[in-house]
Amino acid sequence: SNMMKVAVVGGEGIGPEVTAQSQRVLNWFAVKRGVPMTLREAQYGIIPYLATGKVMPPDTVEAMEEADAILWGATGGPETKEVPAAARKAGSLLGLRSKYDLYANLRPIVAHPALSDSAPLKASVLTGVDFVIIRELTSGIYFGEPRGIETLADGQRRGFNTEQYTTDQIRRVVRAAFELARTRRNKVCSVDKANVLETSVVWREEVIALHAAEFSDVELTHMYVDNAAMQIVREPRQFDVMVTGNIFGDILSDCAAMASGSLGMLPSASLGPVDRFGRRKALYEPVHGSAPDIAGRGIANPLGSILSVAMMLRMTMNRPEDADLLEKAVASALSGGARTADIAEAGAKRLSTQEMGDAVLNALDNVAARE
Numbered sequence: 246s247n248m249m250k251v252a253v254v255g256g257e258g259i260g261p262e263v264t265a266q267s268q269r270v271l272n273w274f275a276v277k278r279g280v281p282m283t284l285r286e287a288q289y290g291i292i293p294y295l296a297t298g299k300v301m302p303p304d305t306v307e308a309m310e311e312a313d314a315i316l317w318g319a320t321g322g323p324e325t326k327e328v329p330a331a332a333r334k335a336g337s338l339l340g341l342r343s344k345y346d347l348y349a350n351l352r353p354i355v356a357h358p359a360l361s362d363s364a365p366l367k368a369s370v371l372t373g374v375d376f377v378i379i380r381e382l383t384s385g386i387y388f389g390e391p392r393g394i395e396t397l398a399d400g401q402r403r404g405f406n407t408e409q410y411t412t413d414q415i416r417r418v419v420r421a422a423f424e425l426a427r428t429r430r431n432k433v434c435s436v437d438k439a440n441v442l443e444t445s446v447v448w449r450e451e452v453i454a455l456h457a458a459e460f461s462d463v464e465l466t467h468m469y470v471d472n473a474a475m476q477i478v479r480e481p482r483q484f485d486v487m488v489t490g491n492i493f494g495d496i497l498s499d500c501a502a503m504a505s506g507s508l509g510m511l512p513s514a515s516l517g518p519v520d521r522f523g524r525r526k527a528l529y530e531p532v533h534g535s536a537p538d539i540a541g542r543g544i545a546n547p548l549g550s551i552l553s554v555a556m557m558l559r560m561t562m563n564r565p566e567d568a569d570l571l572e573k574a575v576a577s578a579l580s581g582g583a584r585t586a587d588i589a590e591a592g593a594k595r596l597s598t599q600e601m602g603d604a605v606l607n608a609l610d611n612v613a614a615r616e
């Protein structure tokens with residue numbers, strides 16, 4: 246059947262708070278637009294750990310296994326210190342990315358005009374910002390071996406990790422970047438540290454070779470990662486598609502959040518390989534984490550999670566018009582003045598997480614009625 250299965254995993258910290266709002270949005274699309282889907286909620290993190298000894302209990306594993314798309318909230322926070330490292334590792338987000346080979350992590354950065362007064366960067370820098378970071382998500386220093394902590398003969402401790410990239414690991418994610426660029430402004434900027442790191446030398450040479458062989462119609466540039474961090478806040482409009490490795494992409498995407506106004510605004514999609522039926526496993530989650538400093542207060546911005554639902558509608562459910570509708574509704578809620586604390590100007594009214602969800606649902610009704 247064409248019924249899409251979605252596993253909803255709120256997780257820890259503000260994860261469940263923001264995910265509750267995206268779940269309302271998903272329900273709206275099921276009921277009001279007839280998008281065929283079933284939602285299965287599953288627990289992750291400290292709560293199931295205390296009850297069962299597992300952060301990712303069997304029911305959650307099964308829900309994700311059968312799912313076409315996983316809607317993920319967040320993991321982490323101080324209370325999770327109670328979970329021993331082995332139990333945490335047995336059910337980690339990194340393990341999930343690895344298990345489903347979710348190698349292509351798309352993190353779109355869009356500056357909403359309505360936010361230019363509250364954003365940390367000047368409106369003149371933000372106007373028109375619209376780019377996508379594609380972060381390699383299943384290799385690099387996050388997964389390279391050997392890794393570990395050892396005690397040296399003189400009693401010092403030494404922690405070590407291995408940055409590594411192979412031809413195939415590079416080419417498949419860079420291919421995704423070139424293909425995405427062809428649907429946009431046809432520009433790819435590859436970010437590396439090829440002046441220092443051998444992994445980056447190989448990365449850059451593979452990018453150049455793939456470009457010459459198959460994507461010479463796409464404009465390709467290269468940038469060192471330190472300069473890229475600076476250029477993202479100096480002149481973010483120069484970028485269309487940026488492609489980079491795992492750890493550089495992690496750091497640059499939080500940095501790029503400032504080109505959208507707030508980390509709470511950024512969605513993401515993590516995509517696996519296409520199988521023989523043309524399907525691919527996908528996990529959708531906001532870029533932010535569990536935000537322990539604001540968790541439990543009902544004030545987190547749910548828009549990063551809600552915009553991840555738009556990515557799910559577009560990329561898993563093949564509903565581009567519904568994805569557009571949701572993005573328009575978010576823009577309309579923002580231009581109508583809806584603001585959580587992270588995107589509010591001094592003195593402006595601040596909505597709760599739930600009220601921001603209400604604002605998006607109202608905007609969905611209104612935008613849908615106009616169309």
Ligand code: NAD
Nearest residue numbers: 319320321322508509532533534535536538539545546587
């Ligand atoms: P964080 O992203 O949780 O928070 C960074 C800052 O941004 C905080 O001040 C927070 O309040 C703010 N913020 C984040 N999301 C927000 C939102 N939706 N609305 C308003 N403000 C928001 O990063 P951190 O504090 O470095 O990490 C906290 C925990 O989250 C750590 O355990 C980390 O490992 C984990 N983490 C998990 C994920 C994930 O699940 N994908 C991602 C990043 C960090």
Ligand code: IPM
Nearest residue numbers: 320321338339495532533534
């Ligand atoms: C992210 C997070 C994760 C990462 C953490 C929680 C492992 O920061 O999704 O950006 O580093 O990939």
Ligand code: MN
Nearest residue numbers: 495496499532
């Ligand atoms: Mn991160």
